[in-house]
Amino acid sequence: MVGIEEILALETLEKDIFRGAVHPTGLPRTFGGQVAGQSLVSAVGTVDESYRVHSLHGYFLRPGNPKIPTVYLVDRIRDGRSFCTRRVNAVQDGKTIFTMSASFHIEDEGIEHQDQMPTVPAPEDLPDALTIPELAKLPYYQEWKNWDVRIVPADDATASPDLAAQQRVWMRYRDTLPDRPLLHICTLAYLSDMTLLGTSKVPHRDVPTQNASLDHAMWFLRPFRADEWLLYDQTSPSAGFGRALTQGRIFDRAGNMVAAVVQEGLTRIEREPADRENKTGTSA
Numbered sequence: 001m002v003g004i005e006e007i008l009a010l011e012t013l014e015k016d017i018f019r020g021a022v023h024p025t026g027l028p029r030t031f032g033g034q035v036a037g038q039s040l041v042s043a044v045g046t047v048d049e050s051y052r053v054h055s056l057h058g059y060f061l062r063p064g065n066p067k068i069p070t071v072y073l074v075d076r077i078r079d080g081r082s083f084c085t086r087r088v089n090a091v092q093d094g095k096t097i098f099t100m101s102a103s104f105h106i107e108d109e110g111i112e113h114q115d116q117m118p119t120v121p122a123p124e125d126l127p128d129a130l131t132i133p134e135l136a137k138l139p140y141y142q143e144w145k146n147w148d149v150r151i152v153p154a155d156d157a158t159a160s161p162d163l164a165a166q167q168r169v170w171m172r173y174r175d176t177l178p179d180r181p182l183l184h185i186c187t188l189a190y191l192s193d194m195t196l197l198g199t200s201k202v203p204h205r206d207v208p209t210q211n212a213s214l215d216h217a218m219w220f221l222r223p224f225r226a227d228e229w230l231l232y233d234q235t236s237p238s239a240g241f242g243r244a245l246t247q248g249r250i251f252d253r254a255g256n257m258v259a260a261v262v263q264e265g266l267t268r269i270e271r272e273p274a275d276r277e278n279k280t281g282t283s284a
Helices: 004-008 032-044 139-143 181-191 197-204 273-277
Strands: 010-014 017-020 052-060 070-079 083-092 095-105 147-152 166-173 209-220 230-240 243-252 257-269
Touching (some): 004 032, 004 181, 010 032, 032 052, 032 181, 032 209, 166 197, 197 209, 197 243
Antiparallel strands (some): 052 209, 070 083, 209 257
16 A cells, blocks of 8 residues: 555646646545645645645646546745735646645734533544454545554444534554654545545435545644554535535544534435436536
8 A cells, every 4th residue: 555655746847837736546536635645745835834824725727637646736825924825726637636725824813712522432443444344345445554444333432412413533653654744644634535425324224325525624723643652533514406515523532622524515416327328518
């Protein structure tokens, strides 16, 4: 399996122009977390080290082709004393497949508070997803072999009756990563697309749907390591009209809330083969 450091490594083609390499995959389209992570790496490469990324907002415009490289074009939108902003377009075959804005901040002092981490079983008390046959055979879990993913059973997590859909997942990168905070941030951008849209399917497990990430927003709140256990507390407050809204809070093992994520995804009812053949130009 290709490691996350290799996946996130970009080639510099010219000032503010980068290229991501092609990596072996069993997926029919490029994993969204890979494109988001590489886009963030390209933006980080144009910012002074005194700034730390604190948020990103991206749109998945076209499915990525995993068999060809992706080129990342970075626009330096703003360089201020406290904040700077970058816009990244990920391009394949002359077409933009993903666009993202990322904001960077020189850390200040301010008020502090956070939600409490939910009470859930420890990751050591849960099975590795790759030991669960029905999960291990799925293409995405084959793609994520470098990640230790442990899903908290619904019966072992206290859920609010006001929530429409919820799931909680422990995750960590299996190998030790270098002590480079920006690498961990870009790795978390990759991780943040994992399992999140699946939250919307919790009440509809038997309904076949066509799924794809549409847009993705993320805020980095506190320091963390992606090779240590992180609890991804996920909810889906609404689904309808072929789209589902999902959101997540990410906590470290000590209970610190280190990131927040909001994503909307395509969740339209999967068409029958005959129906698909009668329709043309119906891409997401």
